[in-house]
Amino acid sequence: MKSIEIDEELYQYIASQTQYIGESASSILRRLLAMESQGSTSEQTVTSAPVKAEASEAKLDKEAKAVKLVEADKGSVFDHINKEDLATQRGAVGRFLVILQALYRVHQNDFDVVCGIRGRDRLYFANNENALAESGSSTKPRQIPDSPYWVITNSNTTRKKMMLTEVSLALGYSEEQAEKIREFL
Amino acid sequence: MKSIEIDEELYQYIASQTQYIGESASSILRRLLAMESQGSTSEQTVTSAPVKAEASEAKLDKEAKAVKLVEADKGSVFDHINKEDLATQRGAVGRFLVILQALYRVHQNDFDVVCGIRGRDRLYFANNENALAESGSSTKPRQIPDSPYWVITNSNTTRKKMMLTEVSLALGYSEEQAEKIREFL
């Protein structure tokens, strides 16, 4: 183990990127710097279906905790949205996916709720490409990066913003926070 | 100033990213993490012509140092190529630009040599859009990110690879290294 000196602001930033209690500085930095995690081959296939929701007895607790998490982590999704990535996206579709990716990262366990968000006759989200493709014509499904979920992409920017707002609210964000998230697009 | 503990390999990696003697860990990390540098409004317009080369008395020393740098930093361009960025690029043009950006970052002072690389009748590189646009038809010039240089973009992937190889060699890389660089595309 080596020790390095960094300024306060940078320290706070790194700390804010923690993904689980007790995550080490090395782990956080490796993730942020997109280095391979030491040793592991790290070939994570994330194409499998999302983990089934807990048996309903645990359900209420789960939800309460989710809200708590959003409260405690206030603004954390905002840190998870890699501004760099966002900026390099050439179009709204790219930004849309980056934002959803960030939301997924922070809300992996509750992300299933997005599947309840849909249009009049087509689905908006699903955990497989086909469900979306079959629910309409030319829906242009795209996988949300590093996640098992897919989104429809054939819609105007206005609708994409609406979708983001709905997702945000479904995940427990306030109207104000949802507004901020939508504005990234 | 805060102090954090990181593992040896990560420490080495960060150290390898030093851009000038005595650069602080904070400075390096901020650059790698693409954070705004503290305080400064940092509105860097990089559209101006590249900084003039030093008065010739210092020139030889400068060049000697540049070569040394490539030697000492062997593989540093490779670290400068943000794998993450590369991966998120949807097409060869995007990757092409990311790679050139990395090369520019490491060889800012010698980058002018690329302007000598050209096709039969069109220019490949220049420090302004127009020179390229006028040297051929539909050359699709694009600015190399964070640099004052532009490249032609209307060519097949094979030619883009050739261009990368020529750039690498012109900047002093070995055939083997050039090969590696070209393979990023």
Place this chain on the structure above:
DNA sequence: GATTCGATCGGAGGGATAGTTA
């Protein structure tokens, strides 16, 4: 004739808007 180079044009992706449905 062989090879290198250029840029046209087919193809894919993006997303505004015309059109449809409730």
Place this chain on the structure above:
DNA sequence: TCTAACTATCCCTCCGATCGAA
């Protein structure tokens, strides 16, 4: 019927393989 919400067609831009030119 009129309007609001939603869909997906279709135009535009970007990409880059292919084929004609040098």
